[in-house]
Amino acid sequence: MAGNNIYLNQSTEHGNYPSHTTNEAQANHPVENPAQGHGQLAPGDVFPTLLSNLGNHRQISFFNADISELPVIIYDSKVGFHAYSSSSSMVNQKLFTMHQDAHGHFHPPIRRAVDNQPVSLDLSVTSLIVFEWIAIIVVVFLFGWVGRKYKKNPTKAPSGFQNALESLVVYLRDEVVYPNVGSVKSAKTLLPYFIGLFCFILLCNIFGLIPGGHTATGAIAVTGALAITAYFVINITAIKEAGIGHWLKHLLGGAPIWLCWIMIPIEIISMFVKPFALTIRLFANMTAGHVVLLSLIGLIFFFRLSNGLGVGLAITPISVGFSIFMYILELLVAFLQAYIFTILTAVFVGLAIGEHAHEEEHAH
Amino acid sequence: MDLGTLGAGLGAGITVLGAGLGIGRLAAAALEALARQPEIAGDARTTMIIAAALIEGVALFSCVICMLLVVMK
Numbered sequence: 001m002a003g004n005n006i007y008l009n010q011s012t013e014h015g016n017y018p019s020h021t022t023n024e025a026q027a028n029h030p031v032e033n034p035a036q037g038h039g040q041l042a043p044g045d046v047f048p049t050l051l052s053n054l055g056n057h058r059q060i061s062f063f064n065a066d067i068s069e070l071p072v073i074i075y076d077s078k079v080g081f082h083a084y085s086s087s088s089s090m091v092n093q094k095l096f097t098m099h100q101d102a103h104g105h106f107h108p109p110i111r112r113a114v115d116n117q118p119v120s121l122d123l124s125v126t127s128l129i130v131f132e133w134i135a136i137i138v139v140v141f142l143f144g145w146v147g148r149k150y151k152k153n154p155t156k157a158p159s160g161f162q163n164a165l166e167s168l169v170v171y172l173r174d175e176v177v178y179p180n181v182g183s184v185k186s187a188k189t190l191l192p193y194f195i196g197l198f199c200f201i202l203l204c205n206i207f208g209l210i211p212g213g214h215t216a217t218g219a220i221a222v223t224g225a226l227a228i229t230a231y232f233v234i235n236i237t238a239i240k241e242a243g244i245g246h247w248l249k250h251l252l253g254g255a256p257i258w259l260c261w262i263m264i265p266i267e268i269i270s271m272f273v274k275p276f277a278l279t280i281r282l283f284a285n286m287t288a289g290h291v292v293l294l295s296l297i298g299l300i301f302f303f304r305l306s307n308g309l310g311v312g313l314a315i316t317p318i319s320v321g322f323s324i325f326m327y328i329l330e331l332l333v334a335f336l337q338a339y340i341f342t343i344l345t346a347v348f349v350g351l352a353i354g355e356h357a358h359e360e361e362h363a364h
Numbered sequence: 365m366d367l368g369t370l371g372a373g374l375g376a377g378i379t380v381l382g383a384g385l386g387i388g389r390l391a392a393a394a395l396e397a398l399a400r401q402p403e404i405a406g407d408a409r410t411t412m413i414i415a416a417a418l419i420e421g422v423a424l425f426s427c428v429i430c431m432l433l434v435v436m437k
Binding site: 175277280281284285288336339340343344347 | 406410413414417418420421424425427428
């Protein structure tokens with residue numbers, strides 16, 4: 001779950017709300033976060049506060065403990081290029097300002113101190129980027145380690161973890177890449193890309209489900225970047241396989257030339273809709289699960305703040321039960337979406353190549 | 365609660381209707397194919413998952429639009 005640090009305190013942005021609860025009742029509530037004691041929250045603000053945890057953060061937290069602040073890298077057309085080891089050191093240098101909430105957490109946008117305008121480019125390392133890096137390191141380390149094992153003694157039967165990775169790779173090769181890409185030559189070239197894609201998305205999805213983790217694939221920038229890569233893979237493979245002439249001809253979609261005024265725009269749109277659909281699908285699937293999960297947990301706090309302790313306690317088992325169900329469903333979705341992203345990219349590559357092969361048949 | 369939020373809620377509901385119908389019909393057809401020809405189980409499953417993902421993609425487009433209605437009002 002992205003951002004497990006579920007604070008139910010009012011943040012400075014929300015202003016002052018009338019207290020609906022007494023402090024004694026708060027102290028006795030068993031399911032409340034320890035941070036609750038600091039402030040009061042109106043029932044209507046439970047969900048916005050919870051959902052604000054889904055986004056990008058400037059620090060790494062584990063539940064309520066902040067582990068470390070993350071580096072800030074800024075490029076600005078007026079002030080120039082600056083890098084700081086953390087948000088607080090940036091604020092201490094007084095060149096830039098950033099909003100800080102009651103817990104000491106920083107919130108973008110970063111502004112120039114001189115004229116209070118947002119900076120041109122904020123390239124900071126954020127929590128999502130950290131978890132992406134962790135996923136990359138794990139993938140590279142695991143496959144490097146297993147690869148070395150194969151190089152050392154190629155004739156020995158695989159054992160332990162090597163076996164698990166081998167069955168994954170063989171499954172992806174035989175069931176996903178080769179049958180869908182079609183052309184054996186391209187499939188062989190693209191196999192490492194598809195395996196990397198699957199493992200990276202899967203790890204990013206699963207990191208979002210462990211406590212303290214963030215879902216990098218729940219950010220549209222990350223899925224967008226993955227889809228842009230897929231776009232280039234699809235089109236470059238098609239051009240390599242069938243040549244630029246056939247690739248341009250495919251823009252006609254096999255229709256006669258006088259239909260070009262309608263076919264070419266449609267084909268160009270369809271070329272861009274495919275990666276766009278990949279982006280939205282992965283992003284929305286990963287985000288929707290977290291939103292439902294946080295909303296179910298939020299029900300406990302909502303009923304406790306609006307209807308009192310008894311109702312809150314009564315709703316807890318139902319809410320926790322549904323949350324566990326959603327969590328297991330999300331585990332399934334994490335695997336399914338990694339699989340779907342990979343297989344759809346393979347299908348699109350196969351379609352792009354296959355259309356050319358088809359046109360070639362017509363030409364002869 | 366303004367009308368935009370109401371529209372977003374209604375939109376999400378109607379989206380779910382369409383997506384549910386689509387995926388339901390898809391699953392029914394796949395099940396019929398499987399009952400008739402159990403040996404194509406693997407192929408049918410893969411094709412079904414791809415088609416379901418495409419239907420779901422369209423449904424998620426509209427869910428994102430509904431979300432934008434609420435967030436960007």
